[in-house]
Amino acid sequence: MEEETKRGRGRPKGATSTVEITLKDLLAMVNGDMEKKVPIGRKWLANGETAPVKQEKPSEIKEEAKIDFTIN
Numbered sequence: 001m002e003e004e005t006k007r008g009r010g011r012p013k014g015a016t017s018t019v020e021i022t023l024k025d026l027l028a029m030v031n032g033d034m035e036k037k038v039p040i041g042r043k044w045l046a047n048g049e050t051a052p053v054k055q056e057k058p059s060e061i062k063e064e065a066k067i068d069f070t071i072n
Contacts, residue, residue, distance in 0.1 A: 018044070 011017070018041045030036040 017041070 026038065030038065
């Protein structure tokens, strides 16, 4: 009798249930509807992956008025 290697249940090793697309392509798929709900992967959400925050250039930072006071 030959022994066959049984494959486990569920997805095969290395298989994923997600794909990567650009935000531009995603918006095109939903016709730019910003209220459209789109399912996302729980792992992605749990990892808190976000786009990098755009930093203001030093020349764009607004200078606030300074308050002068004297302590007696």
